[in-house]
Amino acid sequence: MPLVSNRTKQWIGDLKMNGTVKSIAFTPDSKHLLSSGSDGRVYVWDLSTRDCVHSFTDEGCLLGTSLAVAPNNKYVACGSDCGVVNVYDGQCLTSERPTPLKSIMNLTTSISCASFNPSSELLAFSSKLNKGALRLLHFPSLTVFSNWPQQNSPLGHVSSLDISPQGTYLSVGNDKGRALLYRLNHYCKGTSSA
Numbered sequence: 001m002p003l004v005s006n007r008t009k010q011w012i013g014d015l016k017m018n019g020t021v022k023s024i025a026f027t028p029d030s031k032h033l034l035s036s037g038s039d040g041r042v043y044v045w046d047l048s049t050r051d052c053v054h055s056f057t058d059e060g061c062l063l064g065t066s067l068a069v070a071p072n073n074k075y076v077a078c079g080s081d082c083g084v085v086n087v088y089d090g091q092c093l094t095s096e097r098p099t100p101l102k103s104i105m106n107l108t109t110s111i112s113c114a115s116f117n118p119s120s121e122l123l124a125f126s127s128k129l130n131k132g133a134l135r136l137l138h139f140p141s142l143t144v145f146s147n148w149p150q151q152n153s154p155l156g157h158v159s160s161l162d163i164s165p166q167g168t169y170l171s172v173g174n175d176k177g178r179a180l181l182y183r184l185n186h187y188c189k190g191t192s193s194a
Contacts, residue, residue: 017039019037028071028072038064056096067158124170132150169184
């Protein structure tokens with residue numbers, strides 16, 4: 001994995017792991033980088049020394065496809081090619097054999113994207129292989145919202161997603177080249193309605 005300086009936009013080094021890199025995620029303090037890929041392991045890199053300081057096997061994973069770290073650093077979500085999202089507590093960054101808090105099996109195809117909201121109360125995850133394959137997971141209950149998306153939601157094949165910095169909107173990019181914007185009403189406290 002090549003490292004590029006955000007300030008100078010120049011190459012500053014490489015990180016090498018076993019297998020092919022499929023996904024990366026920074027910790028909230030930007031001191032560590034997580035990577036996963038073709039060997040089913042998650043690697044934790046210290047960016048100041050560029051050393052791998054820890055790695056663990058994502059339970060049941062053969063090919064890691066997506067990673068997300070909660071802004072409060074309490075949760076790590078690992079998506080795999082079989083559609084499972086394993087949610088770990090922050091101890092997985094140091095534990096040799098962590099056990100997922102929960103394995104989310106609501107999708108059946110490879111997880112393409114995962115993103116936490118700023119308060120770490122919500123995880124959005126999707127697969128671009130099936131139409132409408134997007135789910136929202138609530139924290140700390142670890143339950144998937146059953147009321148959205150609905151059958152008639154015009155999501156298409158979700159190729160990208162993210163949650164706004166205030167956590168009030170979910171943006172979804174799809175295979176038709178559209179960017180859909182959904183208001184997350186529960187998280188709109190203190191914001192004005194348009």
